[in-house]
Amino acid sequence: MQADHDLQPHDARRQTLQAVALLRRAAQPDQRHLGWAVLWLVLAALLEVLGPIMGKALIDQHLLPHRLDWPRMAALLAGVLLTGWVASGLRYLQLVRLSGLAMRSVRRLREQVYGHVLRLPMAFFDRAITGQLVSRVTNDTEAVKTLYVQVLFVMLDSSIVLIGTVCAMAWLDWHLMSIVLALLPAVLAIIWLYQRWSAPAVTRARALRSDINGHLAESIGGMSVLQASNAEARFAARFRTTNERHYEARMAELRANAWLLRPALDLLNIVLLASVIFAFGQRQMTATEVGVLYAFISYIARVIEPLIQITMQFSQLQQSVVASARVAALLDEASAPEHAAHDKAAHNKVAHGAAAHDNAAQGKATQDEAAHDLGARAPTTAQRPARRLHDANAPAVALRHIGFAYVPGQPVLHDLSLEIGQGDFVGIVGHTGSGKSTLLSLLLRYYPVQQGAITILGAPLESIANAEFRAEVGLVPQEPFLLAASARENIAMGRDLSDAQVEAAARAAHAHDFIMALEHGYDTALGEGGSRLSVGQKQLIAIARALAGQPRILLLDEATSHIDSQTEQIVQTALDELRGRVTIIAIAHRLSTIREADRIVVLNHGRIAESGPHAQLMQVDGGLYQRLYQLQQLAA
Numbered sequence: 105m106q107a108d109h110d111l112q113p114h115d116a117r118r119q120t121l122q123a124v125a126l127l128r129r130a131a132q133p134d135q136r137h138l139g140w141a142v143l144w145l146v147l148a149a150l151l152e153v154l155g156p157i158m159g160k161a162l163i164d165q166h167l168l169p170h171r172l173d174w175p176r177m178a179a180l181l182a183g184v185l186l187t188g189w190v191a192s193g194l195r196y197l198q199l200v201r202l203s204g205l206a207m208r209s210v211r212r213l214r215e216q217v218y219g220h221v222l223r224l225p226m227a228f229f230d231r232a233i234t235g236q237l238v239s240r241v242t243n244d245t246e247a248v249k250t251l252y253v254q255v256l257f258v259m260l261d262s263s264i265v266l267i268g269t270v271c272a273m274a275w276l277d278w279h280l281m282s283i284v285l286a287l288l289p290a291v292l293a294i295i296w297l298y299q300r301w302s303a304p305a306v307t308r309a310r311a312l313r314s315d316i317n318g319h320l321a322e323s324i325g326g327m328s329v330l331q332a333s334n335a336e337a338r339f340a341a342r343f344r345t346t347n348e349r350h351y352e353a354r355m356a357e358l359r360a361n362a363w364l365l366r367p368a369l370d371l372l373n374i375v376l377l378a379s380v381i382f383a384f385g386q387r388q389m390t391a392t393e394v395g396v397l398y399a400f401i402s403y404i405a406r407v408i409e410p411l412i413q414i415t416m417q418f419s420q421l422q423q424s425v426v427a428s429a430r431v432a433a434l435l436d437e438a439s440a441p442e443h444a445a446h447d448k449a450a451h452n453k454v455a456h457g458a459a460a461h462d463n464a465a466q467g468k469a470t471q472d473e474a475a476h477d478l479g480a481r482a483p484t485t486a487q488r489p490a491r492r493l494h495d496a497n498a499p500a501v502a503l504r505h506i507g508f509a510y511v512p513g514q515p516v517l518h519d520l521s522l523e524i525g526q527g528d529f530v531g532i533v534g535h536t537g538s539g540k541s542t543l544l545s546l547l548l549r550y551y552p553v554q555q556g557a558i559t560i561l562g563a564p565l566e567s568i569a570n571a572e573f574r575a576e577v578g579l580v581p582q583e584p585f586l587l588a589a590s591a592r593e594n595i596a597m598g599r600d601l602s603d604a605q606v607e608a609a610a611r612a613a614h615a616h617d618f619i620m621a622l623e624h625g626y627d628t629a630l631g632e633g634g635s636r637l638s639v640g641q642k643q644l645i646a647i648a649r650a651l652a653g654q655p656r657i658l659l660l661d662e663a664t665s666h667i668d669s670q671t672e673q674i675v676q677t678a679l680d681e682l683r684g685r686v687t688i689i690a691i692a693h694r695l696s697t698i699r700e701a702d703r704i705v706v707l708n709h710g711r712i713a714e715s716g717p718h719a720q721l722m723q724v725d726g727g728l729y730q731r732l733y734q735l736q737q738l739a740a
């Protein structure tokens with residue numbers, strides 16, 4: 105992710121263009137409303153300009169010459185009063201339209217940004233800071249609303265009033281109008297100065313707000329560690345510093361506004377009035393010119409006020425542009441490869457599978473049948489895309505000469521080759537930093553393969569459609585991630601699974617009994633992050649979730665490292681029952697978990713050091729595995 109402080113001034117033009125394009129795209133489907141809103145605004149502005157002209161006519165043609173044409177005078181007076189009133193009504197109408205447009209744009213943009221974040225490759229999240237990312241999706245997208253409702257509305261409105269007023273002044277008395285216009289460059293100079301003064305503060309304030317979000321998210325996420333390490337005071341001090349800097353930036357913005365903008369523009373208003381009255385005083389007064397003076401005095405406010413309004417919007421505009429540029433930068437991050445063509449085919453097959461599932465549901469598949477499906481992989485298995493990877497003779501996973509580096513020039517895996525047969529149970533062990541998780545990340549396509557090739561069930565990894573890949577490969581991570589939802593929802597994870605399928609998966613993971621012991625069984629809400637469950641129980645739910653997808657390859661990433669021996673026993677039993685039917689690749693720190701594996705691969709500094717069943721590896725005197733095992737036995 106582009107760090108917040110990376111928004112350097114030399115990028116400003118490109119960012120502004122990016123932001124404008126993004127905002128235009130966000131409002132694209134609502135263009136009709138934008139058209140109407142502009143029309144209402146033009147009408148409102150014209151009415152506002154018309155008011156003083158009617159006032160002038162009333163003074164010059166009726167009041168001063170005592171020409172008492174009552175119906176016409178009443179019409180003109182009503183015109184003066186009504187124009188303002190109708191203009192307000194029209195403004196309200198257009199504000200409603202623009203607000204709706206803005207809300208819908210924010211909704212669209214948020215969905216787009218969130219959808220994009222979901223598709224970003226894992227490498228992105230190595231760099232990303234959660235709080236800033238959240239800020240992108242919530243605050244920064246909201247800037248679009250401010251832009252449309254506040255900035256665009258006021259700027260458009262003020263510009264139209266300004267142009268209309270200048271035209272009306274030119275029509276009434278071009279000489280006086282030129283006096284007013286002559287002073288306008290002073291307004292532009294004030295705006296320029298204000299921009300120079302406030303722009304850095306605006307950018308700084310936004311970046312710091314994002315830092316505050318990041319800081320909060322980090323602290324809340326790690327609250328237990330933070331409190332346990334007595335770090336409250338240090339974190340509070342760090343937060344105070346950021347908050348203080350944010351306050352300073354906002355104050356600098358405010359000072360630019362209060363000390364430069366308002367006073368300078370107010371002064372200019374007075375100078376303009378004085379100039380017009382002075383110029384008037386130099387003339388031979390005729391009766392008709394009193395109306396012109398009235399109109400000009402009314403118009404001067406209508407020239408200055410829109411200008412003030414426009415300049416006041418600049419800081420808001422800057423904020424919106426900076427925020428939109430951030431969103432645009434995030435949307436610019438390349439997504440993980442989509443394998444779209446394959447996905448389309450896979451989608452059709454999912455639909456086909458869903459139909460099969462419906463038929464099965466009508467036939468009232470029993471729990472036992474579903475359980476059988478899960479284990480025995482009957483050909484009529486519901487809810488699955490049809491297999492395209494079915495090559496009975498191909499290895500489940502084959503790695504050929506894999507090399508990988510997170511940082512160029514610092515390889516983590518070296519020329520690694522490994523073949524795992526279908527239905528095999530393979531354990532991967534090694535000291536910390538030996539590359540086990542990296543290997544798993546490559547298998548999971550979190551990172552693209554840099555050197556060598558990986559095939560899954562005979563198909564090159566990068567050629568497999570996303571839906572198909574996710575159906576074939578299940579993952580049980582080290583830290584089970586549970587939603588604040590029911591046990592059922594946590595296992596189904598949005599997949600259209602029947603109750604029987606969810607239960608079958610839970611039984612296979614040996615999670616069924618403890619779920620049934622909860623007060624509402626599968627419908628019991630598990631609390632945020634599954635807070636109602638023990639770590640072991642959470643892990644069993646995570647295993648059930650992976651099994652519910654009926655994968656042919658199951659990856660376990662140190663799934664037993666945080667659980668007690670009793671739960672580990674349960675996991676071992678579950679794995680045992682899957683043996684031969686599902687290919688299991690388990691990374692394990694706890695060697696007891698993989699002791700019974702068909703083969704144990706020992707990694708050392710990114711290379712395969714040893715490989716074989718437990719008994720065989722234990723025979724290698726002074727071997728890595730033997731040492732690791734003995735160390736664990738001693739520690740136990």
Ligand SMILES: Nc1ncnc2c1ncn2[C@@H]1O[C@H](COP(=O)(O)OP(=O)(O)OP(=O)(O)O)[C@@H](O)[C@H]1O
Nearest residue numbers: 230510511516534535536537538539540541542543
């Ligand atoms: N996202 C990353 N960016 C840069 N380097 C990384 C990243 N992840 C891991 N590494 C480095 O790659 C090497 C292998 O790490 P890896 O996590 O694969 O080891 P591991 O065997 O799984 O270790 P552990 O048992 O402690 O989880 C380590 O030196 C680690 O510092």
